Amino acid sequence: MRPNLHTTGWPLNGEAGLATVMLLVANSDYDVAVTEATNSGAATVPSRRGRGDKSSPTIYDIAKLAGVNPSTVSRALSKPGRVSAKTQKIIEDAAEQLNYRVNPFARALPTGRTQTFGLIVADITNPTFFDIIRGAESTGSSRDYTLVLAESAESADTEVTASRRMLSTVDGLILASPRMDDEQIRALAADKPVVVINRDVDGVPCVVPDVTKGIGQAVRSLAANGHKQIAYVAGPAQSWMSARRWEGVQSASEWSKLGAVRVESSKPTVDGGRYVARDILDSGATAVITYNDLLAIGLMQELQAAGVRVPDQISIVGFDDIFGADFTTPPLTTVRSPLGECGSRAATLLLDMLHGNEGPSGAIHVDTELVVRGSSGRLLA
Amino acid sequence: MRPNLHTTGWPLNGEAGLATVMLLVANSDYDVAVTEATNSGAATVPSRRGRGDKSSPTIYDIAKLAGVNPSTVSRALSKPGRVSAKTQKIIEDAAEQLNYRVNPFARALPTGRTQTFGLIVADITNPTFFDIIRGAESTGSSRDYTLVLAESAESADTEVTASRRMLSTVDGLILASPRMDDEQIRALAADKPVVVINRDVDGVPCVVPDVTKGIGQAVRSLAANGHKQIAYVAGPAQSWMSARRWEGVQSASEWSKLGAVRVESSKPTVDGGRYVARDILDSGATAVITYNDLLAIGLMQELQAAGVRVPDQISIVGFDDIFGADFTTPPLTTVRSPLGECGSRAATLLLDMLHGNEGPSGAIHVDTELVVRGSSGRLLA
DNA sequence: CACAAACTGTCAACCGGTTGCCAAAAATTG
DNA sequence: CAATTTTTGGCAACCGGTTGACAGTTTGTG
Incomplete structure (x- = not known):
């Protein structure tokens, strides 16, 4: 087997007020013995100057061992076909013998290429984004790319800041449910490849779940089940997707001859769901579709605490089908968005763009579908 | 206000079979106007300075503008006090004018310092680690450090691999619930500062929840409530913490004159919990304490599906108090581990070590406590 | 077989900072 | 005011790769 000569690099310093986390998923199996590094417990704290003894091998070491020029080594390891098969072999053997790993920093410096792409989400604690992250990460990793995540705390300004900063050290960017406006997104896209998830921005490649199908199923x-009046609990005001979902609810309700009202939430979280319980009761609706599952869970908890029976008195339908949506009693009925697929598609798109392919002109649509569980059903009231 | 001259760097290339994700949390508020850069497509500052209008300014640009040597710029921006206040001012002004950001790659190359620390968790999809990550990230970020996360997929080998790889590009490492053996951990610690969470390794700084208190409360x-026989659902075989919890359950049971049996689980997840339901019923225990909340949730679902009433027939107590533990019906009683605090303490410890302080000799202990909710109670059977 | 085209490896110039060493300048002291 | 110490800034050598230019070899073609 050909030795794997690539390695993984890392972020550097956080900016005050701008923290950074990076997640490294290791499912590898081959890698040369590591335990051997167990030298005497002379715990050498990386003292100020302490370079010294055990720095890792460089292409210069390989060059010396293989009897060639360092530039040849560099080419052998990164420009396939540029050197003869014979030299290639010699160099690879030497590299393996020395257990060589490229220094990612050294590589990034002259090239600017970081083998990295960014993903910006509104809120990392929101499980909704978890699948997107997973999807993007896995396709990224399968193509030797590293995913860099940033959170915008549901703020458009923070989002722009984070995107800008990221863009400078990343090869491309995925924006999941961006809150900034179209112009800002296009401005980013002018600098480096950008793909948007959960929103349709003209002139920028997008991956968007088509809510029509799922919402149609839900409303029908x-x-x-006998409901006449349904309420939609909206998400953040700037959320493009929340607007689409409300449109979907309206048009499906119209089709099914139901009344539909819109209720605003303070934030798209469990707490936010609790806070709208009263508004829901006041609205007179007997069925609720929420912008996301967290709102649905909070709402259901609060309604149940107030003695309202779900689904006998009020049916609740969430959105997204996040992890934990079935922890509740009754388990949550929800419109599933193929978030993982969105993340994965977006990453594929972006990576293709990074490799020279043009992005698609229109948005890519993926289907949503209703997952019926216990929180929705026949109206008994 | 003094301009913030630092910036954030990123990981580089993923290794085949070793994926990477990085999370960047932006809660910043100050940052020189960024939106301004987005209005007109070509609003790239005075740009005409060098040649290409797209590359970001370097210390050489600043040096030229300020009329000093690049090395002086470097010192002004990173070695406080090394240059005179006057020159410092001139340089900072020039830097701000050019909207300068250090190139993290260029900085890391000669110094080896990355302003980065690693955190290895067994499973990112496990909410247990979420709080640890959050805690570590937030203290890290408050001290301008970037957190790099890796997942070991509950495998000791993968863990060693990931740690090794990480260690080469990170200033220090935090291991959360490590699965590798003590020797391997000490070997890592010999190279660079290491802090361990959820396990006590001799000779390495550790942050460990003391399960005694919480388990004592739970068992009492x-x-x-009338229980005579309790079962403990164990976690992964290599988990040090799972062993401690079992010991805690045994000794507390002895003290309270209860019988205690241990039941093995296949994996510490919701599914793992479902799979042990039969074993629990067979065990004859009327109360269960699980290694973690996910197991408890899965177990409870399966038991309820089989018609067992919780807590009337069987009481269930989880461990950790993860997000979503209160989504269930009845909400889960659980022994809360202050995971966030563990993460935060570990990060503080590590960062102190990176700044020259010696690590503590013994392990740092943090308390656990019982959170009583609905899944435990009087035995009615 | 002569000549052009294709292939290979080397040289050297970066990429953007950092830092040891040194000398000029400033501050302190006798 | 001269001698000495302390500051301060400049020079240049890295850190570890990448890449354009170029020359020596091979290979291909008529």
Whole structure:
């Protein structure tokens, strides 16, 4: 087997007020013995100057061992076909013998290429984004790219800041449910490849779940269960996707001859869901579709605490089908967004763009579907 | 206000079979106007300075503008006090005018310092680690450090691999619930500062929740509710913490004159919990303490599905108090580990070590406590 | 077989900072 | 005011790769 000569690099210093985390998923199996490094417990703290004894091998070491020029080594390891098969072999053997790993910093410096792409999400603690992250990460990793994540704390300004900063050290960027406006997104896209998830921005490649199908199923299901009036709990005001979902609810309700009202939430979290419980009761609706599952869970908890029976008195339908949506009692009925697929598609798109391919002109659509569980059903009231 | 001259760097290339994700949390508020850069497409500052209008300014640009040597710029920006206040001012002004950001790659190359520390967790999808990550990230960020995360997929080998790889590009390392053996950990610690969470390794600084208190409360509470026989659902075989919890359960049970049996789980997840339901019923225990909340949730779901009433017939107590533990019906009683605090303490410890302080000799202990919710109670059977 | 085209390896110039060493300048002291 | 110490800034050598230019070899073609 050909030795794997690449390695993984890392972020550097956090900016005050701008923290950084990086996640490294290791499912590898081959890698040369590591335990051997167990030298005497002379715990050498990396003292100020302490370079010394055990720095890792460089292409110069390989060059010396292989009897060639360092530039030849560099080419052998990164420009396939540029050197003869014979030299290639010699160099690879030497590299393996020395257990060589490229220094990512040294590599990034002259090239500017970082083998890295960014993903900006509104809130990392929101499980919704978890699948997107997973999806993007896995396709990224399968193509030797590293995913860099940033959170915008649901703020458009922070989002722009983080994106800008990221863009300078990343090869491309994925924006999941961006809150900034279209112009800002296009401005970013002018600098480096950008792909947007959960929103349709003209002139920028997008991956968007088509809510029509899922919402249609949900509304028809509610209508079939005797509901006449449904409420939609909206997400953040700047959320493009929240607007689409509300449109979907409206048009599906119209089709099914139901009334639909919109209720605003303070934030798209469990707490936010709790806070809208009263508004829901006041609205007179017997069925609720929420912008996301967290709102649905919070709402259900609060309603149940107030003695409202779910789904007998009020049916609740969430959105996204996040991890934990089935922890509740009754388990949550929800419109599943293929978030993992979105993340994965977006990453594929971006990586293709990084490799020279043009991005698609229109948005890529993926389907949503209703997952019926216990929180929705026939109206008994 | 003094301009912030630092910036954030990123990871580089993923290794085949070793994926990388990085999370960047932006809660910043100050930062020189960034939105301004987005209005007109070509609003790239005075740009005409060098040649290409797209590359970001370097210390050489600043040096030229300020009329000093690049090395002086370097010192002004990173070695406080090394240059005179006057020159310092001139340089800082020039830097701000050019909207300078250090190139993290260029900085890391000669110094080896990355302003980065690693955190290795067994499973990123496990919410248990979420708080640890959060805690470590936030203290890290407050001290201008970037957190790099890796997942070991519950495998000791992968863990060693990931740690080794990480160690080469990170200033220090935090191991959360490591699965590798003590020797391997000490070997890592010999290279660079290492802090361990959820395990006590001799000779290495550790942050460990003291399960005694929480488990004591849990067992006494169960005893007071009439239970005579309790079961412990164990976690992964290599988990040091799982062993400690089992010991805690045994000794507390002995003290309270209860019988205690141990049941093995296949994996510490919701599914793992479902799979042990039969074993639990067979064990004859009327109360269960699980290695973690996920197991408890899965177990409870499966038992309820089998018609077992919780807590009337069986009481269930989880461990950790993860996000979502209260989504269940009944909400989960659990022994809360101050995971966030562990992460935060570990980061503080590590950063102190990076700044020259010696690590503590013994392990740092943090308390656990019982959180009583609905899944435990009086035995009615 | 002569000549052009294709292939290979070397040289050297970066990429953008950092830092040891040294000398000029400033501050302190006798 | 001269001698000495302390500051301060400049020079240049890295850190570890990448890459354009170029020359020596091979290979291909007529």
